Structures are given as structure tokens and as C-alpha cells.
Amino acid sequence: RKNVCEEDAKQLERLYNMFSSCLELLEVELFQTLRLQKMFPLQSGVHFLINVGTSEPFLGCKSQINISEVSLQKESEEINLLERDIADVHDLLFTINQKIAVQPWAAATYNETSQQDEDCKSESSTSGSTASSIDITMVEPNNKRKRWLCVVIMTFVAVLLSAAIIGVCLGLLK
Known part of the structure; x- marks a missing residue:
């Protein structure tokens, strides 16, 4: 292990917490995407994503059109790829949490203050x-x-x- 000064350690801890939080949010969004893709398949069957209350005159003809096997395979491949991505993100989160013992609830909050914020504070104090x-x-x-x-x-x-x-x-x- 390398010796790291306290300020650098705090910076690394803050970056880890941000990265971990982003990965957790990514995992949640990927789950949501997977759920929506399974709920509303774009290539298989006659599913209406938005019901506007109108019908098209050739609706019967549309339902008789065969969807190519290539489109169905691509859709199932996309779902499988998304499931693998979710598993990879989950494994990455687990691995990171096992290797680094930083609890996000124990970390101090970090607020970046810009020059504008400091100017506003000084104006309000004056x-x-x-x-x-x-x-x-x-x-x-x-x-x-x-x-x-x-x-x-x-x-x-x-x-x-x-x-x-x-x-x-x-x-x-x-």
C-alpha cells in the first residue's frame, strides 16, 4: 500500500462514493430499461405503446404482416445483452464493495463552492x-x-x- 496524505485519501474516498453511487443508479436504470423492454416488445406481436383512441383503416392488414425472424432475434439479443450488462454492473459493485471498505453513510458531505457562490455569500454578508x-x-x-x-x-x-x-x-x- 502506498502512503497517501490525508487530503488525497479524503479525495479518493469522495470519488469512490460518487462512482459507487453512479454505478448503483446505472444498475437501477438498466433494470427499469429491461422491465420496459419486456413489457413493450417493439418487434414481436401487435402491441400499442400509446393508445390514442383512433384506429387505422389497415389495422387488419398490419396484423397479418409477418415479422422477420431477424428482427425477433435482434430484440431477444438486445434483451440478453442488457441482462448481461446488469449482471456485470452488479458484479462490479459487489467486487468494489468487497475490496474497499468505505461506508457511504459515514462519509462527510462535500460541497464544491465556486467563485460565484463565494461572491454571493460575501454580498449577502455585507x-x-x-x-x-x-x-x-x-x-x-x-x-x-x-x-x-x-x-x-x-x-x-x-x-x-x-x-x-x-x-x-x-x-x-x-
Whole structure:
């Protein structure tokens, strides 16, 4: 094993976590693709991917057209290739996780800050910390106003419905 400084070790750990996460997402997407390919085969049978509610005048003729064996073989080969790719990605993930004992939940989060982010932070700090406290206090009255407005509107609707029901009942009694 080579001696690696602590900063390089953290960088390698971060890269490993990113790579591992990407591989896991790739595996999930490949499973989804396989599921969709099996659910909606493009070359075999008469399957409608989108039902638009219209029918074509030559639908009967289309169903009688024979699909070539080459197309069916290509489709089955694509599905087999996708299954092999999924198995390869799964094996790669297993191998990597066996060789490197880094737990992604134990890794510290890493946020890349660009120059623009730093500029934004410095501008907000120069305007004062009162802006952030004002923003926090402004949110609470808005929620109270929305609740109050909702209660007023619901009360008004309830009064109107009650008046309408009473009016209908009185109209039926006369």
C-alpha cells in the first residue's frame, strides 16, 4: 500500500462514493430499461405503446404482416445483452464493495463552492445579517395571513351554502 496524505485519501474516498453511487443508479436504470423492454416488445406481436383512441383503416392488414425472424432475434439479443450488462454492473459493485471498505453513510458531505457562490455569500454578508432575520420573520406572518384568509373564505362559503339551502327549502314549502 502506498502512503497517501490525508487530503488525497479524503479525495479518493469522495470519488469512490460518487462512482459507487453512479454505478448503483446505472444498475437501477438498466433494470427499469429491461422491465420496459419486456413489457413493450417493439418487434414481436401487435402491441400499442400509446393508445390514442383512433384506429387505422389497415389495422387488419398490419396484423397479418409477418415479422422477420431477424428482427425477433435482434430484440431477444438486445434483451440478453442488457441482462448481461446488469449482471456485470452488479458484479462490479459487489467486487468494489468487497475490496474497499468505505461506508457511504459515514462519509462527510462535500460541497464544491465556486467563485460565484463565494461572491454571493460575501454580498449577502455585507448587506448585513438583518436581511436573513427579516426573511425568517416575514415568512411567519404570511402563513398566518394565509390561514386567516382561508378561514374567512370558508366561513363566507358556509354562510352562502346555508342561505342557499334555506332558500331552496323555503321555496319548496310554498
